[in-house]
Amino acid sequence: xxxxxxxxxxxxxxxxxxxxxxxxxxxxxxxxxxxxxxxxxxxxxxxxxxxxxxxxxxxxxxxxxxxxxxxxxxxxxxxxxxxxxxxxxxxxxxxxxxxxxxxxxxxxxxxxxxxxxxxxxxxxxxxxxxxxxxxxxxxxxxxxxxxxxxxxxxxxxxxxxxxxxxxxxxxxxxxxxxxxxxxxxxxxxxxxxxxxxxxxxxxxxxxxxxxxxxxxxxxxxxxxxxxxxxxxxxxxxxxxxxxxxxxxxxxxxxxxxxxxxxxxxxxxxxxxxxxxxxxxxxxxxxxxxxxxxxxxxxxxxxxxxxxxxxxxxxxxxxxxxxxxxxxxxxxx
Numbered sequence: 001x002x003x004x005x006x007x008x009x010x011x012x013x014x015x016x017x018x019x020x021x022x023x024x025x026x027x028x029x030x031x032x033x034x035x036x037x038x039x040x041x042x043x044x045x046x047x048x049x050x051x052x053x054x055x056x057x058x059x060x061x062x063x064x065x066x067x068x069x070x071x072x073x074x075x076x077x078x079x080x081x082x083x084x085x086x087x088x089x090x091x092x093x094x095x096x097x098x099x100x101x102x103x104x105x106x107x108x109x110x111x112x113x114x115x116x117x118x119x120x121x122x123x124x125x126x127x128x129x130x131x132x133x134x135x136x137x138x139x140x141x142x143x144x145x146x147x148x149x150x151x152x153x154x155x156x157x158x159x160x161x162x163x164x165x166x167x168x169x170x171x172x173x174x175x176x177x178x179x180x181x182x183x184x185x186x187x188x189x190x191x192x193x194x195x196x197x198x199x200x201x202x203x204x205x206x207x208x209x210x211x212x213x214x215x216x217x218x219x220x221x222x223x224x225x226x227x228x229x230x231x232x233x234x235x236x237x238x239x240x241x242x243x244x245x246x247x248x249x250x251x252x253x254x255x256x257x258x259x260x261x262x263x264x265x266x267x268x269x270x271x272x273x274x275x276x277x278x279x280x281x282x283x284x285x286x287x288x289x290x291x292x293x294x295x296x297x298x299x300x301x302x303x304x305x306x307x308x309x310x311x312x313x314x315x316x317x318x319x320x321x322x323x324x325x326x327x328x329x330x331x332x
Contacts, residue, residue, distance in 0.1 A: 007041045013048045019086075019148045021120050028122060031139045046139055049146035054272070056145040057259060060166040062156040062192070063176030068202045069155050072176060072242030074110045079248055080151055081118040088120040088144035089113065090137055091155040120149060135286065138169045138279050167195040168278055171268065172255055176202045179215035193219075194226060196235055197258055200251055204239035212239045232265040233258060298327050 007030065015023025031042040063069050070091070077087045089110065114121040122140065137154060144152045156166050167173040175196040193199070199219055204212030220237045229235065236254055240247030262268040292298060305323055308314040314322075 007038075009041050009044045009048065013045060016045075016049060016143060016147050017052060021147075024120060024143060024147045025122065027143050028136075028140045031136045031143070042139070046142065049143060053142045053145040056141075056150050056152050057172065057255070058141055058152045058154065058170040059255065060154045060156065060163075060170035060173045061176065062163050062166060062174070063202070064178065067176045067178050068242045069176060070110055072202055072240070072248070073153055073155055074113045075242045075245050076248050076252065077110070077113045077119055077153065078116065079245065079252070081113075081116050084118070085151055086118050086120075086149045087113075087116075088147075088149035088152045089122065089155065090140050090144070090152065091121065091123045120144065120147070141169065163192055163195060168275055171262075171271070172197045172258055174198045174200060174251075174255075176200055177215065177219060178203060179208060179211040193223060194229065196223075197229065197233065198251065198254055199223065199235060199237045200247075201237070201239045202242055204247065205241035205244050230262065230267060232261050232267055292323075292327055295327055298323055301326055 012023060012027055012030070016027050027045060030038055030045065033039065033042070061069055061073060073089055073091075077089060080087050091110075110121050113119045141152050141154070154166060154170055156163060163173075173195050175192060175198070177199060179201050201212045201215045201219070216237050216239050223235050223237065238247060238251050238254065240251055242248070259268065262271070301323060305314070305319045309316055309319045
């Protein structure tokens with residue numbers, strides 16, 4: 001067996017800050033590791049790079065499967081790199097809840113962008129994290145910023161309750177929609193639209209152009225009836241084509257306008273400050289759950305309690321109270 005290579009945190013930090021993509025990849029692998037010894041090094045690395053983060057713009061991109069997220073992201077990324085902008089893409093793949101396996105196919109789907117020297121494409125398994133966002137995505141964003149990436153795009157698995165978590169770690173939340181799929185408002189999730197900073201009808205090309213324009217009007221009306229997310233921003237509804245690139249430059253101009261408006265009002269930094277506190281509490285929740293699951297006496301009881309819940313003999317709330325009592329009693 002090949003001996004495990006020791007981790008030199010200072011060397012890894014230097015590589016990340018120099019923009020070495022290989023070092024950045026190793027750093028993200030380190031923070032994603034579930035090993036406690038790796039997490040010690042990961043925390044040290046994050047402390048070192050933290051002063052060199054925050055200059056980038058973080059954009060979350062979501063949409064139903066088939067909306068063309070990966071094609072859109074590659075087109076947007078290539079337009080940005082053609083202007084000299086460094087772009088990182090963190091594409092969170094769905095992990096199997098049974099095997100823990102992951103598709104990890106975004107480098108295949110974004111071949112040209114992945115080869116671009118100004119781009120970094122990193123697929124990460126969600127490992128069952130809420131909403132398809134890898135547990136360490138926020139830390140990966142910070143590492144990308146420390147490596148000099150001016151734009152960090154976070155592609156989520158798809159529309160669902162987890163999108164709240166995505167919106168809680170990015171500056172701008174972009175929702176891609178489809179046109180020409182029947183009733184334009186069918187399948188709209190109010191909660192998703194309430195999170196959106198921009199809404200874009202993708203695949204607005206060819207014979208679908210008229211449908212896209214109609215969908216744009218329908219979504220604009222729907223947004224008009226909803227509470228505003230920010231007092232300083234009216235959510236625009238745009239159209240674009242990830243395949244042809246039409247409208248993608250206009251969309252990016254809107255994102256820049258969004259940043260300018262919220263920066264001028266002070267909301268940009270206020271939101272980031274709130275996100276930092278939320279990230280702390282999420283880390284506490286994950287840590288407490290891990291301690292709970294690893295507790296010896298809880299482990300001895302959990303199998304029988306789960307069986308009682310599965311067979312309908314005990315209500316879930318009562319079962320939870322029983323296990324928590326075991327946990328508290330053992331710690332008192």
